[in-house]
Amino acid sequence: MSLIKKPGGKALDVLQNLPRITLANLRPEPGSKQKEKRRGRGQYGGNRSGRGHKGERQRGTRPRLGFEGGATPFYLIIPKYGYNEGHSRRPQYQPLSLKRLQYLIDVGRLDPSQPIDLTQLVNARGVTIQPQKRDFGVQLVDEGAELFSAKINIEVQRASEAVIAAVERNGGVLTNSFYDPISLAILIKPVPFFLRGQPIPKRMHPGEEMVPFYMDPCARGYLAPPEQVQQARLALAKKYGYVLPDLSRDELFHMLSSRKDPRQIFFGLSPGWVVNMADRKILKPTDEKLVQYYGS
Amino acid sequence: MSACFTLRFKMIHRVLRCAFQLPGPSVIRLQPMCVAVGEQNPPCGTLETTKEYMFVERLIPPTRVPVPPRHDGPAPSGWAPPSDVPPSLPYMVRRSRMHNIPVYTDISHGNRRTTVLRRVEGDIWALDGAVKELLKRLTGTDRSTQVNEVTMSIRIKGHYDKEIKEWLMQKGF
Numbered sequence: 001m002s003l004i005k006k007p008g009g010k011a012l013d014v015l016q017n018l019p020r021i022t023l024a025n026l027r028p029e030p031g032s033k034q035k036e037k038r039r040g041r042g043q044y045g046g047n048r049s050g051r052g053h054k055g056e057r058q059r060g061t062r063p064r065l066g067f068e069g070g071a072t073p074f075y076l077i078i079p080k081y082g083y084n085e086g087h088s089r090r091p092q093y094q095p096l097s098l099k100r101l102q103y104l105i106d107v108g109r110l111d112p113s114q115p116i117d118l119t120q121l122v123n124a125r126g127v128t129i130q131p132q133k134r135d136f137g138v139q140l141v142d143e144g145a146e147l148f149s150a151k152i153n154i155e156v157q158r159a160s161e162a163v164i165a166a167v168e169r170n171g172g173v174l175t176n177s178f179y180d181p182i183s184l185a186i187l188i189k190p191v192p193f194f195l196r197g198q199p200i201p202k203r204m205h206p207g208e209e210m211v212p213f214y215m216d217p218c219a220r221g222y223l224a225p226p227e228q229v230q231q232a233r234l235a236l237a238k239k240y241g242y243v244l245p246d247l248s249r250d251e252l253f254h255m256l257s258s259r260k261d262p263r264q265i266f267f268g269l270s271p272g273w274v275v276n277m278a279d280r281k282i283l284k285p286t287d288e289k290l291v292q293y294y295g296s
Numbered sequence: 297m298s299a300c301f302t303l304r305f306k307m308i309h310r311v312l313r314c315a316f317q318l319p320g321p322s323v324i325r326l327q328p329m330c331v332a333v334g335e336q337n338p339p340c341g342t343l344e345t346t347k348e349y350m351f352v353e354r355l356i357p358p359t360r361v362p363v364p365p366r367h368d369g370p371a372p373s374g375w376a377p378p379s380d381v382p383p384s385l386p387y388m389v390r391r392s393r394m395h396n397i398p399v400y401t402d403i404s405h406g407n408r409r410t411t412v413l414r415r416v417e418g419d420i421w422a423l424d425g426a427v428k429e430l431l432k433r434l435t436g437t438d439r440s441t442q443v444n445e446v447t448m449s450i451r452i453k454g455h456y457d458k459e460i461k462e463w464l465m466q467k468g469f
């Protein structure tokens with residue numbers, strides 16, 4: 001069936017049949033324009049012009065906002081407390097719900113047959129990370145945990161227990177890993193970085209406060225020993241009441257078990273390498289000292 | 297279950313000096329790879345092509361919206377593709393660029409809630425009537441709507457995006 005799109009419709013018919021529209025033919029909708037109040041004119045606007053009778057009100061010499069006639073005002077009597085102290089130094093994590101993640105996979109913007117890390121999420125335009133605004137990465141939020149049903153190997157910066165359970169219940173793998181701000185900026189925008197011609201830097205280790213989190217097997221930290229992670233997976237399955245699927249029999253086992261080295265920013269690319277996009281080549285250092293530095 | 301497989305980068309150990317560190321006369325060059333003066337030679341380092349370049353290709357963001365894969369019925373997230381045969385109605389609602397239903401909510405002045413239904417084609421007044429009937433059935437009251445024939449969109453007073461999206465999806469738009 002053919003639908004003829006006629007923009008304008010009846011309004012266009014009206015426009016074509018009536019005489020030419022000029023300023024003389026136009027008038028605002030009755031009731032749409034209200035006349036403004038003019039002070040100091042006529043019987044009601046005149047006299048004191050809406051300022052009241054004598055005193056600071058009529059004379060316009062009222063004190064500042066918050067002044068309470070001499071008593072210590074509210075905004076000074078309440079003591080200070082550092083609720084927002086250091087707010088600009090606190091790490092922030094952009095939230096990503098499991099519902100949105102499932103939507104991105106369903107619509108084909110994310111490929112579940114490859115490991116999903118922050119670069120893939122940003123390329124799919126699923127999240128927007130601003131490293132300059134103290135963003136340290138993405139956190140998975142458990143909204144939509146019931147309808148999540150994709151088997152993925154995902155790497156985020158923060159994830160709660162419920163999220164880990166939802167991912168592992170479907171046979172997936174979740175890892176929490178840390179990216180320092182420079183590595184994060186490179187991770188979310190790899191192409192402008194490659195065009196700079198600089199060698200890929202080493203990823204720095206997390207600061208003192210974050211190390212316990214990233215070494216915790218219950219949080220699936222990237223620095224945690226793998227045996228403890230496996231025990232934590234079994235414990236979580238028991239806690240949430242699902243059967244942990246055996247990944248070793250899976251055909252995607254190689255993809256699901258691939259993880260980055262703690263010093264690596266990109267999958268498959270080591271620190272120290274320079275990427276030449278114009279010639280589609282990668283240059284690797286051969287000098288001993290460089291190799292030792294990037295290998296440490 | 298076996299431990300997680302970590303990707304370790306390979307080290308290639310060779311004794312070479314970089315071309316930009318000008319060597320003194322006492323240096324022994326074992327493999328003069330970067331030799332000639334005035335020649336546009338690559339810096340000292342092995343060149344490895346396509347073998348690892350595929351990892352770089354994976355990082356390049358796509359410039360076009362990908363075509364969604366085929367699903368049997370609605371996907372787990374609630375998204376469903378438009379039906380292959382458009383419904384035989386006097387109006388049509390096209391999908392947006394990202395393959396979603398073009399129903400959006402709007403708020404102005406902090407408290408004025410409206411729902412906008414865009415990308416309408418055909419007889420917009422028939423769709424307006426159908427939407428009014430749907431909302432009458434759901435809420436029991438007459439919701440006021442505004443039809444914009446130039447942009448072919450309908451603006452409804454109140455937030456009804458979930459109901460309208462469901463209704464349109466069930467119709468097959």
